[in-house]
Amino acid sequence: MKSIRLLVYPGFQAIALAVATVFEYANLSLDEPAYDFRIVAETSGLVPSSQGFSVHAEPLDDAAYDTLIVAGDNECRLPSRRVLAYVRQSVTRTRRVASVCTGAFVLAAAGLLEGKQATTHWHHAHRFRKQYPNVLLDEDRIVVVDGNIMTSAGMTAGIDLALAIIEQDLGLDLSLSVSRKLVLYQRRGKGQSQFSAFLEPSAMSERIQLALSYAREHLADELTVDVLADAARLSSRQFSRVFSQETGQSPGKAVERLRVEAARLMMETSRQPIEAIARETGFGDRERMRQAFLRAFGQSPQAMQRASAGRTRAG
Structure with missing residues (x-):
């Protein structure tokens, strides 16, 4: 079973939680569950979201996850230095590191996007370029994959990111099946523009x-x-x-x-x-x-x- 961890921090965008449902429905579509999805944070306990409600998170540890997904923040604020250090080190012990929306700022601050292709929410693209000029930003894409790093565009693009992960792991047919069960109008390709x-x-x-x-x-x-x-x-x-x-x-x-x-x-x-x-x-x-x-x-x-x-x- 592949371990998927969503990293959150105070003020994280609540919509990032939508990725959980994508992996849930992948499991429901299979005879045996393929994903173990959990929410993690700097410390164990409740973490407030951008909308005020809180979610319970498990503490960060040194486990080798299959995939670490970093949530974004409406104001592009960064998490603590400890969390940034954790993200920086995760690339060596985790098969795949990904970000939802402005979570790309966290990956960039951790040094994971230097010289790599990436995307983020179109609204913050200009700011991102100024802060991280060595990142090859393409804000016109829904999902960008560069090696073992995946970044997604704003808001609902996190769902597309999760579907792309399922496609990588289990094939296009299952990804499309999950998309249909989620009643998505159509599964957006990784190369599709942000509109x-x-x-x-x-x-x-x-x-x-x-x-x-x-x-x-x-x-x-x-x-x-x-x-x-x-x-x-x-x-x-x-x-x-x-x-x-x-x-x-x-x-x-x-x-x-x-x-x-x-x-x-x-x-x-x-x-x-x-x-x-x-x-x-x-x-x-x-x-x-x-x-x-x-x-x-x-x-x-x-x-x-x-x-x-x-x-x-x-x-």
Whole structure:
């Protein structure tokens, strides 16, 4: 049986606890349980979460776990020096070390991400880069695997991390089965983009929101930096700089995201051919749309269209 330990500390994000259910349902799907999941902390007892309630944790010890998963913190605060030292040493006695959301800050502070690829919540990516410039951060990914280190994006991406661990250990079929039992819309691939950055624009300035609103309403048009800058009432140079600062993305990347989301919605709610959807959402042709879908979702429009049709028939 593989030992999975979730490391928490005061103020940890409560949503990290969702990984427990993923491993629970993996066990329920098998004749014999495959995972022994427990919560650990610096000392035994109750540990307060970000929402105020507490969970009981076992104390850290020198056991050689199969996998240590480090929870995140809403403010990117680090745990004690003792916990950081424990995380630093764990890489030598644990087969796999992982983080949920801003838990990547803990792995980085412990020195485990130097020169490695990693991801974290998109909202904290700029701060992460400033603090840890030697980490190859890709905030546009859901899960990043680099050797025996795994990092996941923000919040619910911890579920994707746990599913990726199950896939590594027990195969894709079981991972997909657990995903279905958890009533997930679809199991997100490790290469899928994080989309939260443009779902909640309230943190952006009014001018950037104007540009994004214009883009959403004119997806079929040519959306150059000059066009978006004009919508934001800024110079092209100033717009590019402010847009990147506020969103962590280039304007071109943002437009592509808006287009793939619009195209995906059209595929799910209409029977239009892919060529027509590609034209209406500004891709121009199906090949450009296919490449964008592979970058965003890890699968082609045709594959997603088939999956959507299958869900409709099943319903």
